[in-house]
Amino acid sequence: MSRSILQYGPSTANELAKRLNLTPAAIRRHLTVLIDLGHLTSREQRVYGHRGRGRPARVFALTDAGRAEFFQAYDELAIHALSYLQQVAGEEAVQEFARQVVAGVEHRFDAIRGEYSSRTEALVEALTAKGFVASLQPVASGVQLCQYHCPVAHVAAEFPELCEAETRAFSQMLDSHVQRLATIAHGDGVCTTHVPKPVHPPTQSTDEGKAVR
Structure with missing residues (x-):
């Protein structure tokens, strides 16, 4: 409820x-x-x-x-663990960890992609299944992907690599350039990502390529 x-x-x-x-x-x-x-x-x-x-x-x-109640109980432990990982293994190790966190959403997306008419709808279901409580809001230039909950918000506030890895994964899954507009980790009420409408190449004119006399 x-x-x-x-x-x-x-x-x-x-x-x-x-x-x-x-x-x-x-x-x-x-x-x-x-x-x-x-x-x-x-x-x-x-x-x-x-x-x-x-x-x-x-x-x-x-x-x-x-x-x-929706936030993880072990946020502080996770922050300490990532801080230690960063110290002993470097920034690349933190980035790889961030990619592994997003991998769960990617696997879910791949499993259900064929059940939905659009990639964005499949991503919404995959995110919600992983606890991110997502929805789509149409706008003139495309859609906004809204996440009303972030299970790792407190950790992401300390390690923005988590949000950055998620944004890159969205772009790959949707095969589109996306833009992160807001995040719960940075104090916004909702994580919001803009997904633009597909850009279709213009239809070539039948006269294109003819020499001008």
Whole structure:
């Protein structure tokens, strides 16, 4: 349930029930537990324009404590390990480690590529399966690949090689030049990568190549 709210934002009980295919009673039990743990908070849903009878529905959102549950418990240990690796084996060893971290997404992408109509859709599924909670947002110049969670955000803040390796892997998997616009590791709310529309070569004119007289 918390992951659904992380991915889709503050949600009502009805929205959660539909997404998770649970009964209202089950949803209420889960919500009560998460609120008691301090992982969720609730407020009245904002209604714009004319409001019907009755009180507005309540929406449930993650607290800072709820978000913290999604971060790895061993971030500090990982940072110390990478620092040691950098000292004894050099920067190239850290870069190779970063490539190995991304390899899990690449393997998943390769396994499911044929099941999707586009490379970007396959990459979204591969990222989400690995805990990155991804989606696509269309823009005029292409699409933005959004990652709402980063399991290695705290480590990547100390070792940007992880983000750099991920960006290179995206470019290879999508066979496209991509541009990283924002990262959770650097304090942004969402990791955002711009994937431009494919550039098709212009159709050659039938008169092209004829000598000018």
